[in-house]
Amino acid sequence: MSTRIVVTGTAQDAGIPSPGCSCRHCTRARLDPKSRRFPASIALISDSAEVMMVDSTPSFPEQWAMLGHLRLAGICLTHAHMGHYTGLMFLGREGLNSSNVNTYGTASMTRFLAENAPWSQLVNLCNIQLHSVSWQEKVTFGGDVEIQFFPVPHRAEYTDTAGVLIRGSKKTLVYIPDIDTWEGLDEGTAELIKKSDVALVDGTFYSDEELRQLSGLRSIEDIPHPTIQNSLEWFSGCNTQLVFTHLNHTNLGLDAKVENELKKRGARLAVEGDTFWLS
Numbered sequence: 206m207s208t209r210i211v212v213t214g215t216a217q218d219a220g221i222p223s224p225g226c227s228c229r230h231c232t233r234a235r236l237d238p239k240s241r242r243f244p245a246s247i248a249l250i251s252d253s254a255e256v257m258m259v260d261s262t263p264s265f266p267e268q269w270a271m272l273g274h275l276r277l278a279g280i281c282l283t284h285a286h287m288g289h290y291t292g293l294m295f296l297g298r299e300g301l302n303s304s305n306v307n308t309y310g311t312a313s314m315t316r317f318l319a320e321n322a323p324w325s326q327l328v329n330l331c332n333i334q335l336h337s338v339s340w341q342e343k344v345t346f347g348g349d350v351e352i353q354f355f356p357v358p359h360r361a362e363y364t365d366t367a368g369v370l371i372r373g374s375k376k377t378l379v380y381i382p383d384i385d386t387w388e389g390l391d392e393g394t395a396e397l398i399k400k401s402d403v404a405l406v407d408g409t410f411y412s413d414e415e416l417r418q419l420s421g422l423r424s425i426e427d428i429p430h431p432t433i434q435n436s437l438e439w440f441s442g443c444n445t446q447l448v449f450t451h452l453n454h455t456n457l458g459l460d461a462k463v464e465n466e467l468k469k470r471g472a473r474l475a476v477e478g479d480t481f482w483l484s
Contacts, residue, residue, distance in 0.1 A: 208251050208347040210371065210378055212479040213258075213268040214243035215450045217409055218288025220264060223454040230459050243477060244288035245382040245451040247405065248272055249371065251347030257281065259369055259380060265292030271477070279307035280333075281344070281352060283382060285317050285363040293324060296332045305334040309344055311354060312337045313364040349374050350483060355397065357381055358389035360429070368398070373483020376402040382451040383407055385429040387439040399443045403481055408433045408449025408474065411457040433458055437470055447472040448479070 214220075221242040222231035234240040244262035251257075255278040262268065269277070282290050296303040308318070315335040318324040327333045338344060344352040351372045359366035368381040379401040387395070398404060409430040431439070433449055433456075440447050449458070449472065457463045458474055467473060 207482065207484040208249055208350045208373060210481040210483065211248045211250060211272065212405070212450065212475050212477055213248050213271055214246040214260075214262055214264060215452055215475045215477060216242035216244050217451055217453040218244050218262075218286060219454070220244050220288075221452070221454045221459075226454055228454060230454050230456070234454075242452065243268055246289075247380055249346055249350060249352075250275065251278075251350075253347070255347065257346045257352070259283070260289045260382065261292035262288050263291050265295050268292075277303070277306055278346070279309060279344075281354075281369060282308065282310040282314050283354075283369065283380075284359065284366040285314060286360070286383065289382070290314075290318075290324075293318075293327060293333065297323075297327055298330060298332070301332075303332050305331050307336060308333040309336045309338050309352075311365055311367055312339075314367075317364050355394050357384045357394070359383045359385050368394075370397060370401070371483065376481075376483045378403040378405060378481055378483065381406045383409075384431065387431055387436065399440065399445060401445055403446045403448065404440065405448045405450055405475060405481075406436060407431065407451050408436070408456070408458065409451050409453045410455070411463065415455055415457050433467065433472075437472060440472075448475045449473070450475040 222234040243264040246260040246262050249257040254275045256272055256275045257278055258280045260283055261280050295301055296306055315337040319328050338354055353370045354367035357366050357368045366383055371378045379398050384407045407430055411433045458467055
């Protein structure tokens, strides 16, 4: 048996092009569909053509169609920021009108959905079935894969934030679309991440230069993320395959020259359709 992981989205929550933005990256994406990027998410696909989505974005219909409308076995949610769970709306009676789709999250995530409309309607109408998962608990999928949540530091206005460890028969992949800082991790979690075969992680911003350019538009304290350059240093010396996702539309790595420099350092940006095998 074998399960593959397919990248179904690589942008920050609003996608690329970002609404109302006329920067060079958004302009290019409006003119060239190949440059467009959906909000960050991944999908696990089993031999039996079942799908487990990790995060449910506002582009859920397009992302599910990308996979060929395979049977949706479940959804794992990392946290309750806009781009990571609002795609659940398409499971409601105005859309798919699904039946008891297994939906996994931390206790704060599942409580948020159960107690706040309109998401609570999905629960009450049995469109989704909530499963609260502890940090130690493992969710099995496809017969050969274990999924485990672990805590990462990130803005917690509504829920805590989880990273996801996906363990196959031979390889592991860590998925962290959002994190404030690598230094905020405990020693055990840091070791788990650095020992993974693939780390598909937060690459929202490329460099401090990019953040300085943004500082005139909003407070940097409101959008803490490790830059790609920070992350390259943190992962230095690891054998982990380092791939960046959750890219903001301002990301300097989206420029070909900068992206090529990134590849020279043994890392790269994720693209929709990237596939990782765990066996």
